[in-house]
Amino acid sequence: MNGALLVCGVDEAGRGPLAGAVFAAAVILDPAHPIAGLNDSKKLSARRREALEVLIQTHALAWAVGQASVAEIDQINILQATLMAMKRAVEALPVMPSEVLVDGLHCPTILMPARAIVRGDASEPAISAASILAKTARDRDLMRLHHIYPEYGFDRHKGYPTPEHLAALAKHGVTIEHRRSYAPVRRCMLTTESRIIPG
Numbered sequence: 001m002n003g004a005l006l007v008c009g010v011d012e013a014g015r016g017p018l019a020g021a022v023f024a025a026a027v028i029l030d031p032a033h034p035i036a037g038l039n040d041s042k043k044l045s046a047r048r049r050e051a052l053e054v055l056i057q058t059h060a061l062a063w064a065v066g067q068a069s070v071a072e073i074d075q076i077n078i079l080q081a082t083l084m085a086m087k088r089a090v091e092a093l094p095v096m097p098s099e100v101l102v103d104g105l106h107c108p109t110i111l112m113p114a115r116a117i118v119r120g121d122a123s124e125p126a127i128s129a130a131s132i133l134a135k136t137a138r139d140r141d142l143m144r145l146h147h148i149y150p151e152y153g154f155d156r157h158k159g160y161p162t163p164e165h166l167a168a169l170a171k172h173g174v175t176i177e178h179r180r181s182y183a184p185v186r187r188c189m190l191t192t193e194s195r196i197i198p199g
Helices: 046-059 070-076 078-091 125-148 163-172 183-191
Strands: 007-013 022-028 062-068 099-103 114-117
Touching: 007 078, 007 125, 022 078, 022 125, 046 125, 062 078, 062 125, 070 078, 099 125, 163 183
Parallel strands: 007 099, 099 114
Antiparallel strands: 007 022, 022 062
């Protein structure tokens, strides 16, 4: 890049759901190949996110995805697990960025300078790109879980505490993919006599 600063955007997907890993992505965009239509992943349709995912992976200077498992979420809490996933994504980049821009209020502990930007996924293209890669990676993982546990509807609610998901928990019990540190899951374990559905 002839000495140009490499700015990396970082964002996460999956803090609110009751099940599945939390994902994070890190993206260094190429100024010579701008990508039209980047935005906060939550404001894009699934089809648009998937199309942009291909463009980001094709045209970005570097990208990587990290995750923290359900066990890690339950052990260290969702905020720390999210920061861990972000750290893993940044450290998996094939090149080291000069600066890291992180969506939200908190930055992971990394070697390079990092700055948190509230609503950065709507204002910083690199963070928008990271939000898209994190979301598509997590959605793909929830589709994997759907094939293992079709009765829970992961393909539709992606693990969020929708009425459908809460009803499935009450009826079928808690799987090993559910976050036991989350109150709705804890309550379900108590009311269903701690039934755990194996993987």
